[in-house]
Amino acid sequence: MDPSEVEFLAEKELVKIVPNFSLDKIYLIGGDLGPFNPGLPVDVPLWLALNFKQRQKCRIIPPDWMDVEKLEEIRELEKREEAFTPVPSPYYMELTKLLLNHASDNIPKADEIRTLVKDIWDTRIAKLRLSADSFISQQEAHAKLDNLTLLEINTIREFLLNSLNCMFKLRSNLQAGSSGRTFTDY
Amino acid sequence: MSEAAFDDSEINQEDDSQEDVMTPAELIAKLEEAWLNEKFSPELQENKSEVVECVMEQLTHMESNLQRVKKGDTKASIHRMEVDRIRFVLTSYLRSRLQKIEKFFPHVLEREKSRADGEPSLLSPEEFAFAKEYYDNTEAYLKAVALKRMPPNLQSIDMLKAVPEPCLDSFVFLRVKEKQENILIEPETDDQREYVVDLEEGSQHLMRYRTIAPLISNGAVKLI
Amino acid sequence: MMFCEKAVELVRELQRLSDGQLPAFNEDGLRQVLQEMESLYDQNQADVNEAKAGRSDFIPSIKLRHSCLLRNQRCVTAYLYDRLLRIRALRWEYGSVLPANVRFHMCAEEVEWFSQYKKSLASFMRSIGGGEGLDITQDMKPPKSLYIQVRCIKDHGEFEIDDGTIILLKKNSQHFLPRWKCEHLIRQGVLEHVLS
Numbered sequence: 144m145d146p147s148e149v150e151f152l153a154e155k156e157l158v159k160i161v162p163n164f165s166l167d168k169i170y171l172i173g174g175d176l177g178p179f180n181p182g183l184p185v186d187v188p189l190w191l192a193l194n195f196k197q198r199q200k201c202r203i204i205p206p207d208w209m210d211v212e213k214l215e216e217i218r219e220l221e222k223r224e225e226a227f228t229p230v231p232s233p234y235y236m237e238l239t240k241l242l243l244n245h246a247s248d249n250i251p252k253a254d255e256i257r258t259l260v261k262d263i264w265d266t267r268i269a270k271l272r273l274s275a276d277s278f279i280s281q282q283e284a285h286a287k288l289d290n291l292t293l294l295e296i297n298t299i300r301e302f303l304l305n306s307l308n309c310m311f312k313l314r315s316n317l318q319a320g321s322s323g324r325t326f327t328d329y
Numbered sequence: 330m331s332e333a334a335f336d337d338s339e340i341n342q343e344d345d346s347q348e349d350v351m352t353p354a355e356l357i358a359k360l361e362e363a364w365l366n367e368k369f370s371p372e373l374q375e376n377k378s379e380v381v382e383c384v385m386e387q388l389t390h391m392e393s394n395l396q397r398v399k400k401g402d403t404k405a406s407i408h409r410m411e412v413d414r415i416r417f418v419l420t421s422y423l424r425s426r427l428q429k430i431e432k433f434f435p436h437v438l439e440r441e442k443s444r445a446d447g448e449p450s451l452l453s454p455e456e457f458a459f460a461k462e463y464y465d466n467t468e469a470y471l472k473a474v475a476l477k478r479m480p481p482n483l484q485s486i487d488m489l490k491a492v493p494e495p496c497l498d499s500f501v502f503l504r505v506k507e508k509q510e511n512i513l514i515e516p517e518t519d520d521q522r523e524y525v526v527d528l529e530e531g532s533q534h535l536m537r538y539r540t541i542a543p544l545i546s547n548g549a550v551k552l553i
Numbered sequence: 554m555m556f557c558e559k560a561v562e563l564v565r566e567l568q569r570l571s572d573g574q575l576p577a578f579n580e581d582g583l584r585q586v587l588q589e590m591e592s593l594y595d596q597n598q599a600d601v602n603e604a605k606a607g608r609s610d611f612i613p614s615i616k617l618r619h620s621c622l623l624r625n626q627r628c629v630t631a632y633l634y635d636r637l638l639r640i641r642a643l644r645w646e647y648g649s650v651l652p653a654n655v656r657f658h659m660c661a662e663e664v665e666w667f668s669q670y671k672k673s674l675a676s677f678m679r680s681i682g683g684g685e686g687l688d689i690t691q692d693m694k695p696p697k698s699l700y701i702q703v704r705c706i707k708d709h710g711e712f713e714i715d716d717g718t719i720i721l722l723k724k725n726s727q728h729f730l731p732r733w734k735c736e737h738l739i740r741q742g743v744l745e746h747v748l749s
Contacts, residue, residue, distance in 0.1 A: 144368060151417070151695035153363075169404055171411050173388050174354045191407060197700045199456065278535070282517040285526060288502065288533040293553055296502050307500045314518070383640040385682030412698040420689040423681065427689070433640065455680040466666055467637065474662040475629050478587050480594035483626050491630060 149294050153237035154190040159204040161185075162195065171232060189241060196246050203246045206232065209239065209253050214259040221266045227290040236264055236294050275303050279310070356383050357415060360553050364422040369502070369552035371538050372495035373429045373437055374545065376453040384419055388412055430460050433495050435488035438464060464488070499537040504533050507549040512540060556593070556621040560586045560628035569637050573646070575639045578660040583629065590625050593618045640667055644674075645690065701732045702747040709743045 166179040176187055184204060187195070195201040208214070208231030220228050232238055239260040247253040271291070278286050288296070352360070363377045390410055398405040430437055430452070438460055441451055452460060468488065476484045509528040514525050514536065528534065533553065544550040563582050570576060597618045604611040640663060643651055643722075649671050659667070674690075681687040709722035712732050722728070725745065737742045 147474040147695050148421075151414075166403060169407055170390060171352045171408065172415060173357050173411060176407075190410065194410065194700070282521070284517045284521070284536065285514045288535055291533060296553060300502070304500050308496060308498075311498055368592065382683050382685075385685045385687065389685060410696070411690070416687075417692045417695050420692045423687070423689045424693075427677070455677050458680075459673050459677040462669070466669040466673065467634075470662055470666040471630055471633055471639065473665075474660065475583065475587070475627075475633060479590055479626060480622065481589065483590070483594075491627075491634075519557055531653060537713065 144293075144297055144298065146294075150237050150241070150298055152293065153234035153241070154188060154193075156189050156234050156238060157186045157188050158238075158242075159184045160187055160191045160195060160201040162201045162206060164200055166298060189238065193245050203242065203249045205242060205250045206238065207308065208235070209242070209250060209256055210230065211255050211259065214263065218259055218266070219241065220261050221263050225270075227267060227270060227288075229290050230263075230292060233292050234294070235292065241277050252267060253290075267291075267295060268298060271299060274298050279303075279306060280318065282310075287296060346473050351383075353387055356380065356387070360384050360415075361418055362420065364418050365423075366545055367422055367425045367429075368553045370542075371497060371499040371501075372542075372544065373426060373433065373451055375518055376426075376449060376456060376542060378453040380393060381419065381453070384415065384547070388416060388419070403503050426456065427459070430456055431493070433492065434460050434463050434467070435492050436494050439489060440511075497542065499539075500535055501538045501541070502533065502553045503541060503545075503550045504553050505530055505550050510551055514540065556589065556618075557624045557628065559589060560625045560632075563632040564628050564635075567639075569634060573642065575636065575643065575655055575658050577658045578636070578663065579632075580660065583632075586625050586629055590622055592687055593625075598620075636663065637666060641670065644670065647728070649675075651746050697732045700729050701735070701736055703728050703739070703744040704747050705743065706745055707743060709738070714736075724748065 161182060161184050162179040163181050164179060165181060166177055168175055168177045173188075177185060183272070192201065192203050196203055208217075213231070217228070217231065239256065242250060242255050243257055246259055250256060274286070277283075339548045359377070359380050363380060365376070367374050384544065386440065391408060394414070395405055395408055441457065441460075445451065448456075470486070471486070476486065505528040511525045512528055513525050515528055526534075528550065542551055559582060561568060563579060563586065566576060566582070597615050600608075600611045600615050600618075604615060606669045630695060640651075640655075640659065643655055644667070647655075647719070651667075656664070678688055678690075679686045705722045705724055705728070706736050708724050712722050713719050720728060720730075722743065728744075730744075735744050739746060
């Protein structure tokens, strides 16, 4: 899956904004939004929040977890545990990236947050590489992957699936060996 | 900005007389799930013509409303952004289906031919028409440019053998929507044994497509 | 020369190139394979008659030639089919009118296949959604609701952005535009992305 498509899915996540304008409720196909009143927080999908933000029509309130203390806890837990720990959002990485790139003035301690999330990501990706490696070398047929996010899966998807397919083909060639053709019509 | 020329309050509130009707939001969720399932599965999934038609209806309706709006209206621009997003999912979904139809056309048509009465059709009517034309066109091409110039006993080929089949033994990532018990995991090598697993609701797994293929069509799992 | 060498060479010719490229149709190579097939077949016809008349020692060479015939057939169809896949991919990349250098490399039958493919695709797209119609060759990338700063490199005239506002794209003017709206103008060299 193209990374831009994962980002596209992440943009559906709701974030809180504080608009500086008034607008009645909007009846979108995917659900209702608003009403919008100056100074009153309201939930909107990220794609819209970023659009408003860029046109200086709102301030974005960062999600609860986008907080130095909370992220430090998550980082420590992620390092301690062998398994993947639950993430604060299924799109934590994309949300961090998009919000920090387009609304960093609304996020306190943006730089620290960027570093913390990157640490968490790196720890998780290192675990993921290890598990992928053992999955292949043990020739497992099933793995449980709770708490992994789509973007994380996406980083190993092609490589892992292609390797598994390739190994499967090699193995089945070894076993079968009898796909001989019969030539009947000379 | 406070006075919106575009009144959208009626658009999505037409059919609430009928019960059991999917809300537009549920419809979009269905489309997105079908999109990801199609993107990640090695073989073509059942067609979702009703979903495609309903989404098209929603889009057309919204677009025709947007035609009547004066330029620069804020609400309208938000609706346009949403329409663009939905149209992307819809076209991407139909593209991945068409790609598989082209890639596996003899097998897709064969499955359609051997389908039992009452079994849901793999292809929508327009996809079926496309697949048949693609088959005929490609076969005619191979004949015209080479096969008819070959010795008499080699002037045709078996398309089912010549075009690769989808590999159902591919691994896929999935999330469980409804708990499933006793899913049989077949061994990978001779010195392993088969075993069963339970798929808890909300859990995620990596396993062979073949094992869980039926669970995709009944909506118990979705591919991720 | 070894049997099937020409046919394998056809396949190699495509394998050497990356996916997006379409080399000139190798009519000469194809003709040589077909000639080899003809002579293999003629020899087999003669030997089969001998074998029927009792010369069972001819059977192994008949079998060998037949395998070569099948292999030639397989390589030729693989060559032709792979070219079709490349042409198909170009349709999705360039739209329904292929660049002249691509068309120049296609044989007459490929042109015919391609025009039929375009027809099938068009009628498929027209019939989507119960006859409503949808161009699925558009919207290839996820839309972005983001805006970017762009500078106009040459005069382009009026341009309507998504919310219906019309702006004038004049040389050296700068604009804050939805990215998805100006991507193709950037590609055409009308606008350039101003990085802040």
